[in-house]
Amino acid sequence: MEKKFLDKVEKTLLAQKKEIISSLLSDKAEFNEIADGLEHSKDAVDYASDDMDRNLLEVLGSTELKRLRSIDSAISRIKQGKYGNCIKCGQTIPKSRLEAMPSALMCIECKSAEERKNR
């Protein structure tokens, strides 16, 4: 996976994360501080995640929480250099799928198997 693509994906993921947090906490002053930090420093991203883990879990609906979790996993996989490989079977996820859904952690086959299982 080329660096340029990964940078773009990471930006998209951070923006999505911010959007989710923002829609949940738009009325909280401390969020604005975190949100400002998100744009400027990497530490603020870590801080935001820590803060969410500690304080905000109850506020989050399970759908948002799931989305945030997959966004966070995708970001950490970028950092580990594993982004773009399916977490189940290890196969490379097609770039077109990643572009459509940057937080995708599984290839289409594994994802649909998973959804069938959960149904």
Ligand SMILES: [Zn+2]
């Ligand atoms: Zn797979």
